[in-house]
Amino acid sequence: MKIIVCLKQVPAKDAPLRLAAGSDGRATAIREDVSFEMNEPDAYALEAALRLKEACLARQESGEVAVLTVGPARAAQMLREALAKGADRALHIETPSGAELDSHAIAVAMAAGLQSENFDLILTGLQSDDAGYAQTGLLLAENLGLPHATIIMKIEPHAGGLRVKRELEGGRFQWLELPRPALLTIQSGIDKLRYATLLGIKQAKNKPLARLELSALGVSPGSNRLAVARLAMPEKTKATEMLAGTPAEMAAALAQKLRQLHLVP
Amino acid sequence: MSSVCLLAEQSGGKLNPITLEVLSAAQTLAGAAGLPVRALVLCGADETQAADALAGYALDKVIRVAHARLAPYVAESHLAAALAALAACGSDPLVLLPHTYQTRDYAPRLAARRGQGLITDVTALRWRESRLECSRPVYGGKLAAEVYLRAGPAGFYSLQAGAFPQPPAPAARPVPIEDFAVEIPAPRVLAEAPFQEARQSVDLSQAAAIVAAGRGIKEAKNLEMIRQLAAQLGAEVAASRPLCDSGWLPMDCQIGSSGQTVAPRLYVAIGISGAIQHLVGMKGARTIVAINKDPEAPIFEVADYGLAGDLFAIVPALISALNAA
Helix, strand or coil: CEEEEEECEEECCCCCCCECCCCCCCCCCECCCCCEEECHHHHHHHHHHHHHHHHHHHCCCCCEEEEEEEECHHHHHHHHHHHHHCCCEEEEEECCCCCCCCHHHHHHHHHHHCCCCCCCEEEEECCCCCCCCCCHHHHHHHHHCCCEEEEEEEEEEECCEEEEEEECHHHEEEEEEEECCEEEEECCCCCCCCCCCHHHHHHHCCCCEEEEEHHHHCCCHHHCCEEEEEEECCCCCCCCEECCCCHHHHHHHHHHHHHHCCCCC | CCCEEEECCEECCEECCHHHHHHHHHHHHHHHHCCCEEEEEEECCCCCHHHHHHCCECCCEEEEEECHHHCCCCHHHHHHHHHHHHHHHCCCCEEEEECCHHHHHHHHHHHHHCCCCEEEEECEEEEECCEEEEEEEEHHHCEEEEEEECCCCCEEEEECCCCCCCCCCECCCCCCEEECCCCCCCCCCEECCCEECCCCCCCHHHCCEEEEECHHHCCHHHHHHHHHHHHHCCCEEEECHHHHHCCCCCHHHEECCCCECCCCCEEEEECCCCCHHHHHHHCCCCEEEEEECCCCCCHHHHCCEEEECCHHHHHHHHHHHHHCC
16 A cells, blocks of 8 residues: 655744744744654644554565645655654655645645655645635645545555545544545544654664655746735633742642632532 | 525434534624625435425525435535535625535535635624624644635635634524426445444533543643542543554543543643644633643633643642632
């Protein structure tokens, strides 16, 4: 089974974000001087792909995982990490620094980048932790004419296709049956994430990492359907009382408040 | 643009309640632009009563598409029906949907087929000259973005649950329900009926107090102090998604869009940054306490009392302060 995993590099979870100064004082992007990491749901998509490949190899069948990203030069580091975890090769569609693409433009670029590829399955995270539009996977499926299923918690391949478990709201689930090739968006927590081993990190250096320029695929920020007018700190909707002092003082103040509100039994 | 069209969501003939929030937003938006509001209901052959519920509100008309292939929901069939029926909503409608798992499963492809854009997870809509600007949370709620469709306002918008809470205006005159016939080819994907996984612990929606832990507690063994604090407050223990993903607590302890929605008298969030997926599950709590090392964390936006600092110092101090009485 040949599996493509789409990845995105996003600001690290605990990175303090600052707004980049815009042309007329309006910010539309964050400053790039933060640490970046693999989008968490994408890390789970990669994990699911690696496990499917290992199951193929255990059955003496062929299995391959290729990773794909559309992003600036810094995203190559994330692809190396995916190779170190066990992906076989990587394709980097490189965007000019500062170019912001929406889900539509990214999906068009990915579909163009996959033109000469044969695959059985495409996996990606259900959404990114940065813009969080939750559209790239479906738009890629649309561009490639593939059937899809979203928010997947379990994948069971069989000769004819795939049986997958889709998460619904309120703790409900549903099983779906799909033919191959298909695209699945993966929910965080589908499997336990692995760490790259030292051997894996060493081997990754010799694995193929192909690079394509975004412009060579006929895609640019002009392809975007969405535009960001402004980026700002969220408006406060509630008057939050921040308790001050040492941990002991904060704790004592809170204990007193909770007693006043009769919230301590 | 000739109308504002609401794409309703229903299951078993019952409207998903978020649909009414989207309807109220559609009425406001259409009123400001002088456009009619039309509602599109896609349902199975025995779910047609969902359209009747909508006909009680101020609308131009309800367009009902009933077909055996529309229940249970499957993306391809829904997409085919919506695409055909949108043609009945007038040229180039502005389409509003609830931001649900179902919308996320087909709306991006629907917008793409119409060559238009979709803005998801919208919390506010406003006209700025001829642009329709949408507020939406980004970077896990740490920032808010104002986003618009470059080609003009006609296109697709999915609205976040709870963001448009005012009830929709009732109908002043009878609202016609039109049936619209569509052809739906056999889908490539087959869907089985949804099911609920067996519950292992308490129903958190009934809890009077909840102490919830997040990624910030760092190690599973630190759940012990969370349990201790919960015991003192007569609270149940819950968690944000990452902790359940790690297997530290069962999945049914999870609060948020993929877990339980709760509204206890007291909610104490410890080491939870407050991504929007978590906030939607708990922002209805009466008193919210947040303990987090990052004073900029979005959880403080919804908290009544915020304690910014080292939770490993604050929580033990709180336990002894509560003991001291």
